[in-house]
Amino acid sequence: MYSKCGSIEDAQFVFDNMPEKTTNVISWNALIGGYGNHGRGIEAVELFERMVHEGMMPNHVTFLAVLSACRYSGLSDYGWELFESMSRDYKVKPRAMHYACMIELLGREGLLDEAFVLIRDAPFRPTINMWAALLTACRVHKNFELGKFAAEKLYGMEPEKLSNYVMLLNIYNSSGKQDEAEIKKQPHVFLSGDKCHVQTKEIYEKVDDLMLEISKYGYVTGGKTLLPDVDEQEQKSPHYHSEKLAISFGLISTSSSTSLQLVQSHRICNNCHNAIKLIAMITKREIVIRDASRFHRFKNGTCSCGDYW
Incomplete structure (x- = not known):
């Protein structure tokens, strides 16, 4: 004492x-x-x-x-x-x-x-x-x-x-x-439906390719699975949510062995959460996202949150 x-x-x-x-x-x-x-x-x-x-x-x-x-x-x-x-x-x-x-x-x-x-x-x-x-x-x-x-x-x-x-x-x-720690020394910011990036065409093409590929595993784009606290902008464009745009940009901008790390201000909606699990699986990438609720570590088709956030 x-x-x-x-x-x-x-x-x-x-x-x-x-x-x-x-x-x-x-x-x-x-x-x-x-x-x-x-x-x-x-x-x-x-x-x-x-x-x-x-x-x-x-x-x-x-x-x-x-x-x-x-x-x-x-x-x-x-x-x-x-x-x-x-x-x-x-x-x-x-x-x-x-x-x-x-x-x-x-x-x-x-x-x-x-x-x-x-x-x-x-x-x-x-x-x-x-x-x-x-x-x-x-x-x-x-x-x-x-x-x-x-x-x-x-x-x-x-x-x-x-x-x-x-x-x-x-x-x-x-x-x-x-x-x-960043891509080409620049932090990159995306909004849902964002078309201001210099690589918008390539990013959107990558999103479309990914959505087509994961649809083979049962993924369906839809607005009913959105969480109640996601912002209005997110609800308008589920196909091109900010997470999907950011991940697509990361995939076309880094080597296949690079893990992707993102930060966002709101909670991931169910739709994107399901999509990212499948994206991580088909690309064999690790994707780490810090949202308003917690960290999500996507790898091999699963998320560290156990689908509870």
């Missing part, structure tokens, strides 16, 4: 005067964690070593506390040594939270390759926290390729989380790759 209130010295005093501390691992863990949270990693490490010297057996919480202390204080060498000793010396099997802590520790020191190897060689499926720690480190150290890889892993695990997309965009920008 004292350490959480900012008084680590009082916490140490209470700990030193506890008669049962030699048998209470919880107290040791709390104080080690307190030193770590106060940025006093050296003292946390010293307390851990004292704990072991006095015959206390550390548990998985102990290791998380001392690894976190190493992370906050940049003690990468000691942290790595401690991580390797968990199974070898203390018979404590590292869990995902210990891996995530080590990945962040290595990432803070710029050891991104080592952090990636730790993820790759983990004896279990890497968790969201592990990939997120690597993505954060890639943003700090401007490692574009590895950051993109980590972000793609996160997209598959939590497609609704906006911060992952924002962080990848920051990596693009800080790495001087803004041209890859």
Whole structure:
């Protein structure tokens, strides 16, 4: 309690005067964690070593506390040594939270390759926290390729989380790759029925081709499936809704391996949602759209929202 209130010295005093501390691992863990949270990693490490010297057996919480202390204080060498000793010396099997802590520790020191190897060689499926720690480190150290890889892993695990997309965009920008974050360095805006774009003819032809192709899979253009809160402009031209125009432009402007990412101000109507699932399927593209409700990640004929938005 004292350490959480900012008084680590009082916490140490209470700990030193506890008669049962030699048998209470919880107290040791709390104080080690307190030193770590106060940025006093050296003292946390010293307390851990004292704990072991006095015959206390550390548990998985102990290791998380001392690894976190190493992370906050940049003690990468000691942290790595401690991580390797968990199974070898203390018979404590590292869990995902210990891996995530080590990945962040290595990432803070710029050891991104080592952090990636730790993820790759983990004896279990890497968790969201592990990939997120690597993505954060890639943003700090401007490692574009590895950051993109980590972000793609996160997209598959939590497609609704906006911060992952924002962080990848920051990596693009800080790495001087803004041209890859937009199409030909230009943001493109479309309205339903829009005919102001310089490539209007090609875009509309692509829309028509797509509508014809997905009709073979049962798609029917119709206004009855519109959501009640879509704007009036959207209701007038369901065949050429802004989403369809934007996707068609993206398809004719990028390579076949490029995923498309769009942002719009209103909710996707049912008609477009059904169409985009089929478009993603026939083009073998991943299409990510942020609408007024949530993120939609279309891939292989399905959407991450589970058709509920």
